[in-house]
Amino acid sequence: TIPEDVNTILAKACYDCHSNNTRYPWYAGFQPIHWWLDKHIREGNGHLNFDEYTHKSLRYQFHKMEETMEMIKEEEMPLNS
DSSP, rough: OOOEEEHHHHHHHTTTTTSSSSOOOOGGGGGTTHHEEEEEEHHHHHHHHHHHTTTTTTHHHHHHHHHHHHHTTTTTHHHHH
């Protein structure tokens, strides 16, 4: 289980692009913005999807956490947008 304080951070900063529970902003109803957001979210889920994360091997999970920590340290994630 994920500690509640960690889950709160993940929900705010990561889940919209890295889970199956995307909350689209109000402007997502306009084209071509919706297409751009949808592509961005598909790419994010392709790299890491927290809803499917625990169903993967421990080796995969460890590797993805290393990548995630590196991206956070290098301020590549979360995106400013």
